[in-house]
Amino acid sequence: MSAQSALETALRHLGASENTAVAVAARVAAEFRAEVFLKGKGTGTTGNEPTPDFFQPGRTYTDNNGYRAPELTTHFHVEHVTRHPEGGQLRAIGWSRSLAPGSRWHGDFRDGDEFAGWTELSAPLLPGVAL
Template sequence: MNARERLQTMVRTDRGSMTVWPESEVASALDAYRDEVLAEVTTWLVKKARGFRAMGGEMRAALASKVDRGAVRPDNLRMLPADFFEPGHTYTVNEPFTAPEIRPHFQCVAVAIHPTTGNRRAFGFEQRTANAPWASASLRDEEWADGWVDVTEETSGPAAPDNDAVARRAHLARAIRQGGRWKSGTVVRWYEEQGYEGLGPNAARNDLAALRRAGVIVPHDEKGVRWYSLARQGGAR
Protein backbone atom coordinates (compact mmCIF):
# COMPACT_ATOMS: atom_id res chain seq x y z
CA MET A 1 0.00 0.00 0.00
CA ASN A 2 1.48 3.34 -1.02
CA ALA A 3 0.99 6.63 0.83
CA ARG A 4 -1.91 7.75 -1.36
CA GLU A 5 -3.80 4.48 -0.85
CA ARG A 6 -3.23 4.71 2.89
CA LEU A 7 -4.71 8.20 2.99
CA GLN A 8 -7.71 7.01 1.00
CA THR A 9 -8.46 4.39 3.67
CA MET A 10 -8.27 7.08 6.38
CA VAL A 11 -10.73 9.47 4.73
CA ARG A 12 -14.40 8.82 5.56
CA THR A 13 -16.35 8.19 2.34
CA ASP A 14 -19.66 6.75 3.64
CA ARG A 15 -21.84 6.77 6.74
CA GLY A 16 -20.66 3.35 7.86
CA SER A 17 -17.03 4.38 8.11
CA MET A 18 -16.57 5.57 11.70
CA THR A 19 -12.87 4.89 12.27
CA VAL A 20 -11.20 7.79 14.09
CA TRP A 21 -7.48 7.91 13.36
CA PRO A 22 -5.00 9.31 15.90
CA GLU A 23 -3.61 12.73 15.01
CA SER A 24 -0.08 11.33 14.93
CA GLU A 25 -1.03 8.70 12.33
CA VAL A 26 -2.78 11.28 10.16
CA ALA A 27 0.31 13.53 10.30
CA SER A 28 2.54 10.59 9.46
CA ALA A 29 0.35 9.62 6.50
CA LEU A 30 0.38 13.19 5.15
CA ASP A 31 4.16 13.37 5.46
CA ALA A 32 4.52 10.05 3.68
CA TYR A 33 2.29 11.21 0.84
CA ARG A 34 4.30 14.42 0.48
CA ASP A 35 7.53 12.39 0.31
CA GLU A 36 5.94 10.19 -2.35
CA VAL A 37 5.05 13.21 -4.50
CA LEU A 38 8.54 14.68 -4.10
CA ALA A 39 10.02 11.35 -5.17
CA GLU A 40 7.95 11.56 -8.37
CA VAL A 41 9.21 15.12 -8.95
CA THR A 42 12.80 13.97 -8.42
CA THR A 43 12.37 11.18 -10.96
CA TRP A 44 10.90 13.62 -13.47
CA LEU A 45 13.76 16.10 -13.02
CA VAL A 46 16.39 13.39 -13.47
CA LYS A 47 14.63 12.21 -16.63
CA LYS A 48 14.55 15.74 -18.02
CA ALA A 49 18.20 16.27 -17.10
CA ARG A 50 19.19 13.25 -19.17
CA GLY A 51 17.01 14.22 -22.11
CA PHE A 52 17.90 17.91 -22.25
CA ARG A 53 21.49 18.13 -21.01
CA ALA A 54 22.27 20.57 -23.81
CA MET A 55 19.66 22.95 -22.37
CA GLY A 56 21.11 22.96 -18.89
CA GLY A 57 20.65 19.41 -17.69
CA GLU A 58 23.37 19.83 -15.08
CA MET A 59 21.20 22.43 -13.34
CA ARG A 60 18.17 20.12 -13.47
CA ALA A 61 20.25 17.30 -12.02
CA ALA A 62 21.39 19.57 -9.20
CA LEU A 63 17.79 20.59 -8.49
CA ALA A 64 16.74 16.94 -8.46
CA SER A 65 19.49 16.20 -5.94
CA LYS A 66 18.30 19.04 -3.69
CA VAL A 67 14.70 17.78 -3.82
CA ASP A 68 15.88 14.27 -3.04
CA ARG A 69 17.77 15.54 0.02
CA GLY A 70 14.67 17.30 1.36
CA ALA A 71 15.56 20.87 0.46
CA VAL A 72 11.93 21.57 -0.50
CA ARG A 73 10.15 22.09 2.82
CA PRO A 74 7.19 24.24 3.87
CA ASP A 75 9.54 26.35 5.99
CA ASN A 76 12.01 26.76 3.12
CA LEU A 77 9.79 28.18 0.37
CA ARG A 78 10.00 31.89 1.11
CA MET A 79 10.74 33.67 -2.17
CA LEU A 80 13.71 36.04 -1.90
CA PRO A 81 13.93 39.10 -4.14
CA ALA A 82 15.60 38.24 -7.43
CA ASP A 83 19.16 39.50 -7.77
CA PHE A 84 19.48 38.70 -11.49
CA PHE A 85 17.47 37.81 -14.57
CA GLU A 86 15.48 34.56 -14.33
CA PRO A 87 14.65 32.18 -17.21
CA GLY A 88 11.06 32.44 -18.40
CA HIS A 89 10.67 36.05 -17.24
CA THR A 90 10.31 39.30 -19.17
CA TYR A 91 11.97 42.54 -18.04
CA THR A 92 12.01 46.22 -18.89
CA VAL A 93 14.21 49.04 -17.67
CA ASN A 94 12.70 50.99 -14.78
CA GLU A 95 12.46 54.42 -16.39
CA PRO A 96 9.21 55.96 -15.03
CA PHE A 97 9.54 59.12 -17.13
CA THR A 98 10.00 57.21 -20.40
CA ALA A 99 6.99 56.06 -22.40
CA PRO A 100 6.52 52.26 -22.08
CA GLU A 101 6.50 51.77 -25.86
CA ILE A 102 10.07 53.06 -26.19
CA ARG A 103 11.56 51.19 -23.25
CA PRO A 104 13.65 48.10 -24.04
CA HIS A 105 12.32 44.65 -23.12
CA PHE A 106 14.29 41.49 -22.46
CA GLN A 107 12.98 37.92 -22.44
CA CYS A 108 15.35 35.71 -20.47
CA VAL A 109 15.75 32.15 -21.79
CA ALA A 110 18.70 30.86 -19.77
CA VAL A 111 21.35 31.92 -17.27
CA ALA A 112 24.88 30.54 -17.33
CA ILE A 113 28.21 31.12 -15.59
CA HIS A 114 31.13 32.22 -17.74
CA PRO A 115 33.73 29.42 -17.59
CA THR A 116 36.67 31.83 -17.27
CA THR A 117 35.46 34.87 -15.36
CA GLY A 118 32.79 33.15 -13.27
CA ASN A 119 30.38 36.00 -14.00
CA ARG A 120 26.70 35.43 -14.65
CA ARG A 121 25.31 35.90 -18.15
CA ALA A 122 21.61 35.97 -19.08
CA PHE A 123 20.73 34.81 -22.59
CA GLY A 124 17.51 35.56 -24.41
CA PHE A 125 15.86 38.03 -26.75
CA GLU A 126 15.76 41.81 -26.53
CA GLN A 127 13.38 44.30 -28.12
CA ARG A 128 14.69 47.85 -28.11
CA THR A 129 11.28 49.50 -28.69
CA ALA A 130 7.70 48.28 -29.05
CA ASN A 131 7.85 48.04 -32.87
CA ALA A 132 11.41 46.75 -33.16
CA PRO A 133 12.11 43.09 -33.96
CA TRP A 134 13.24 40.77 -31.17
CA ALA A 135 16.96 39.94 -31.44
CA SER A 136 19.13 37.52 -29.51
CA ALA A 137 21.04 39.15 -26.66
CA SER A 138 23.09 38.44 -23.56
CA LEU A 139 23.12 40.64 -20.47
CA ARG A 140 25.50 40.74 -17.52
CA ASP A 141 25.38 41.89 -13.90
CA GLU A 142 26.37 45.34 -15.11
CA GLU A 143 23.17 45.57 -17.17
CA TRP A 144 21.07 44.19 -14.30
CA ALA A 145 22.34 47.12 -12.22
CA ASP A 146 20.73 49.50 -14.74
CA GLY A 147 17.41 48.81 -13.03
CA TRP A 148 15.61 46.05 -14.94
CA VAL A 149 12.23 45.11 -13.43
CA ASP A 150 10.13 41.98 -13.93
CA VAL A 151 7.04 42.65 -16.06
CA THR A 152 6.24 39.06 -17.02
CA GLU A 153 2.54 39.29 -16.15
CA GLU A 154 2.13 42.67 -17.84
CA THR A 155 3.65 41.45 -21.13
CA SER A 156 2.01 38.03 -21.38
CA GLY A 157 -0.33 39.17 -24.18
CA PRO A 158 0.12 38.75 -27.91
CA ALA A 159 2.65 41.60 -28.16
CA ALA A 160 5.24 39.53 -26.31
CA PRO A 161 6.44 36.13 -27.52
CA ASP A 162 5.35 33.10 -25.52
CA ASN A 163 8.02 32.04 -23.02
CA ASP A 164 7.88 28.42 -24.22
CA ALA A 165 8.36 29.55 -27.82
CA VAL A 166 11.29 31.78 -26.84
CA ALA A 167 13.02 28.90 -25.03
CA ARG A 168 12.33 26.49 -27.89
CA ARG A 169 13.72 28.92 -30.47
CA ALA A 170 16.86 29.47 -28.42
CA HIS A 171 17.28 25.68 -28.29
CA LEU A 172 16.71 25.46 -32.05
CA ALA A 173 19.26 28.22 -32.67
CA ARG A 174 21.87 26.20 -30.78
CA ALA A 175 21.11 23.20 -32.97
CA ILE A 176 21.36 25.25 -36.17
CA ARG A 177 24.76 26.53 -35.04
CA GLN A 178 26.00 22.96 -35.47
CA GLY A 179 25.56 23.45 -39.23
CA GLY A 180 23.49 21.94 -41.99
CA ARG A 181 20.52 22.92 -44.12
CA TRP A 182 17.33 23.60 -42.20
CA LYS A 183 13.83 23.47 -43.71
CA SER A 184 10.44 23.23 -42.01
CA GLY A 185 10.52 19.44 -42.37
CA THR A 186 13.98 19.34 -40.79
CA VAL A 187 12.71 21.36 -37.84
CA VAL A 188 9.65 19.11 -37.39
CA ARG A 189 11.93 16.07 -37.17
CA TRP A 190 14.09 17.97 -34.68
CA TYR A 191 10.95 18.69 -32.59
CA GLU A 192 10.24 14.95 -32.43
CA GLU A 193 13.84 14.08 -31.51
CA GLN A 194 13.90 16.67 -28.72
CA GLY A 195 10.52 15.74 -27.24
CA TYR A 196 8.51 18.81 -28.31
CA GLU A 197 5.00 17.44 -28.69
CA GLY A 198 2.17 18.67 -30.88
CA LEU A 199 4.30 20.88 -33.12
CA GLY A 200 4.10 20.64 -36.90
CA PRO A 201 5.08 22.53 -40.07
CA ASN A 202 3.30 25.76 -39.03
CA ALA A 203 5.27 25.99 -35.79
CA ALA A 204 8.47 25.16 -37.70
CA ARG A 205 7.86 27.95 -40.22
CA ASN A 206 7.10 30.42 -37.40
CA ASP A 207 10.25 29.45 -35.50
CA LEU A 208 12.42 29.77 -38.60
CA ALA A 209 10.84 33.14 -39.41
CA ALA A 210 11.51 34.39 -35.86
CA LEU A 211 15.15 33.30 -36.03
CA ARG A 212 15.49 34.97 -39.41
CA ARG A 213 14.07 38.25 -38.05
CA ALA A 214 16.52 38.00 -35.15
CA GLY A 215 19.39 37.67 -37.62
CA VAL A 216 20.35 34.19 -36.45
CA ILE A 217 19.75 32.47 -39.82
CA VAL A 218 19.66 33.44 -43.50
CA PRO A 219 17.45 31.99 -46.27
CA HIS A 220 18.59 30.27 -49.45
CA ASP A 221 16.45 29.47 -52.50
CA GLU A 222 17.50 26.52 -54.60
CA LYS A 223 15.37 24.97 -57.35
CA GLY A 224 12.17 26.23 -55.80
CA VAL A 225 13.09 25.02 -52.31
CA ARG A 226 13.85 27.40 -49.45
CA TRP A 227 16.23 26.36 -46.70
CA TYR A 228 18.13 28.19 -43.97
CA SER A 229 21.63 28.19 -42.59
CA LEU A 230 23.45 29.98 -39.80
CA ALA A 231 24.12 33.70 -40.41
CA ARG A 232 27.81 34.16 -39.80
CA GLN A 233 27.38 37.68 -38.40
CA GLY A 234 23.78 37.46 -37.23
CA GLY A 235 22.15 37.57 -33.88
CA ALA A 236 25.17 37.85 -31.58
CA ARG A 237 25.57 40.81 -29.32
Protein backbone atom coordinates in the same frame (compact mmCIF):
# COMPACT_ATOMS: atom_id res chain seq x y z
CA MET B 1 19.16 13.71 -5.42
CA SER B 2 22.53 15.39 -5.86
CA ALA B 3 23.89 16.20 -9.30
CA GLN B 4 26.64 13.62 -8.80
CA SER B 5 24.24 10.76 -7.97
CA ALA B 6 21.92 11.80 -10.83
CA LEU B 7 24.88 11.70 -13.21
CA GLU B 8 25.80 8.22 -12.01
CA THR B 9 22.19 7.12 -12.58
CA ALA B 10 22.26 8.58 -16.10
CA LEU B 11 25.44 6.68 -16.89
CA ARG B 12 23.86 3.40 -15.68
CA HIS B 13 20.86 4.02 -17.96
CA LEU B 14 22.93 4.61 -21.08
CA GLY B 15 22.75 0.94 -21.91
CA ALA B 16 19.00 0.69 -21.15
CA SER B 17 17.51 3.03 -23.73
CA GLU B 18 18.46 6.26 -25.39
CA ASN B 19 15.22 8.01 -24.35
CA THR B 20 15.71 7.12 -20.67
CA ALA B 21 19.32 8.32 -20.75
CA VAL B 22 18.30 11.59 -22.40
CA ALA B 23 15.55 12.19 -19.83
CA VAL B 24 17.91 11.49 -16.93
CA ALA B 25 20.61 13.70 -18.47
CA ALA B 26 18.10 16.57 -18.80
CA ARG B 27 17.16 16.19 -15.13
CA VAL B 28 20.84 16.14 -14.16
CA ALA B 29 21.46 19.34 -16.10
CA ALA B 30 18.51 21.07 -14.41
CA GLU B 31 19.61 19.96 -10.94
CA PHE B 32 23.20 20.95 -11.60
CA ARG B 33 22.15 24.40 -12.76
CA ALA B 34 19.99 24.83 -9.68
CA GLU B 35 22.85 23.78 -7.40
CA VAL B 36 25.52 25.90 -9.07
CA PHE B 37 23.75 29.03 -10.31
CA LEU B 38 20.72 29.61 -8.13
CA LYS B 39 21.63 28.02 -4.80
CA GLY B 40 20.40 30.13 -1.93
CA LYS B 41 18.93 32.85 -4.10
CA GLY B 42 15.27 31.76 -4.21
CA THR B 43 13.10 32.00 -7.26
CA GLY B 44 10.60 34.56 -6.10
CA THR B 45 7.75 32.47 -7.53
CA THR B 46 5.72 31.69 -4.40
CA GLY B 47 5.72 35.12 -2.83
CA ASN B 48 7.45 33.71 0.28
CA GLU B 49 10.90 33.62 -1.27
CA PRO B 50 13.33 36.48 -1.80
CA THR B 51 13.41 38.18 -5.17
CA PRO B 52 16.35 36.87 -7.22
CA ASP B 53 19.30 39.19 -7.70
CA PHE B 54 19.79 38.28 -11.37
CA PHE B 55 17.67 37.67 -14.46
CA GLN B 56 15.69 34.40 -14.47
CA PRO B 57 14.93 32.19 -17.52
CA GLY B 58 11.40 32.42 -18.92
CA ARG B 59 10.82 35.92 -17.57
CA THR B 60 10.64 39.31 -19.29
CA TYR B 61 12.13 42.50 -17.84
CA THR B 62 11.85 46.19 -18.66
CA ASP B 63 14.17 49.11 -18.06
CA ASN B 64 11.20 51.50 -18.13
CA ASN B 65 10.49 53.68 -15.16
CA GLY B 66 7.12 54.85 -16.52
CA TYR B 67 8.40 58.24 -17.66
CA ARG B 68 10.30 57.36 -20.82
CA ALA B 69 9.31 57.54 -24.45
CA PRO B 70 8.62 54.08 -25.94
CA GLU B 71 11.67 54.18 -28.21
CA LEU B 72 13.89 54.61 -25.13
CA THR B 73 12.35 51.65 -23.29
CA THR B 74 13.70 48.11 -23.76
CA HIS B 75 12.13 44.76 -22.94
CA PHE B 76 14.49 41.82 -22.37
CA HIS B 77 13.15 38.23 -22.40
CA VAL B 78 15.53 35.72 -20.81
CA GLU B 79 15.94 32.30 -22.42
CA HIS B 80 19.02 31.05 -20.58
CA VAL B 81 21.36 31.96 -17.72
CA THR B 82 24.92 30.68 -17.67
CA ARG B 83 28.33 31.43 -16.18
CA HIS B 84 31.52 32.36 -17.98
CA PRO B 85 33.68 29.21 -18.03
CA GLU B 86 36.80 30.97 -16.77
CA GLY B 87 35.70 34.10 -14.91
CA GLY B 88 32.49 32.71 -13.43
CA GLN B 89 30.39 35.85 -13.97
CA LEU B 90 26.70 35.38 -14.75
CA ARG B 91 25.29 36.05 -18.23
CA ALA B 92 21.60 36.12 -19.23
CA ILE B 93 20.94 35.32 -22.89
CA GLY B 94 17.68 36.13 -24.61
CA TRP B 95 15.75 38.55 -26.80
CA SER B 96 15.36 42.34 -26.64
CA ARG B 97 13.30 44.97 -28.38
CA SER B 98 12.40 48.59 -27.86
CA LEU B 99 8.78 49.65 -27.51
CA ALA B 100 8.99 51.88 -30.58
CA PRO B 101 6.27 51.09 -33.14
CA GLY B 102 7.46 48.39 -35.55
CA SER B 103 10.44 47.30 -33.46
CA ARG B 104 11.41 43.64 -33.68
CA TRP B 105 12.99 41.16 -31.26
CA HIS B 106 16.73 40.56 -31.66
CA GLY B 107 19.25 38.34 -29.86
CA ASP B 108 20.83 39.99 -26.83
CA PHE B 109 22.57 39.30 -23.52
CA ARG B 110 23.16 40.97 -20.16
CA ASP B 111 26.06 40.36 -17.79
CA GLY B 112 25.99 40.12 -14.01
CA ASP B 113 26.64 43.79 -13.36
CA GLU B 114 23.77 44.91 -15.64
CA PHE B 115 20.80 43.70 -13.52
CA ALA B 116 20.29 46.97 -11.62
CA GLY B 117 17.51 49.09 -13.08
CA TRP B 118 15.54 46.20 -14.64
CA THR B 119 12.04 45.28 -13.41
CA GLU B 120 10.31 41.97 -14.07
CA LEU B 121 7.00 42.24 -15.96
CA SER B 122 3.98 40.52 -14.42
CA ALA B 123 3.79 38.11 -17.39
CA PRO B 124 6.45 37.13 -19.95
CA LEU B 125 6.02 38.67 -23.41
CA LEU B 126 7.34 35.60 -25.23
CA PRO B 127 5.99 32.11 -24.61
CA GLY B 128 8.42 29.33 -23.78
CA VAL B 129 8.92 27.25 -26.92
CA ALA B 130 10.30 23.73 -26.77
CA LEU B 131 12.93 22.96 -29.38
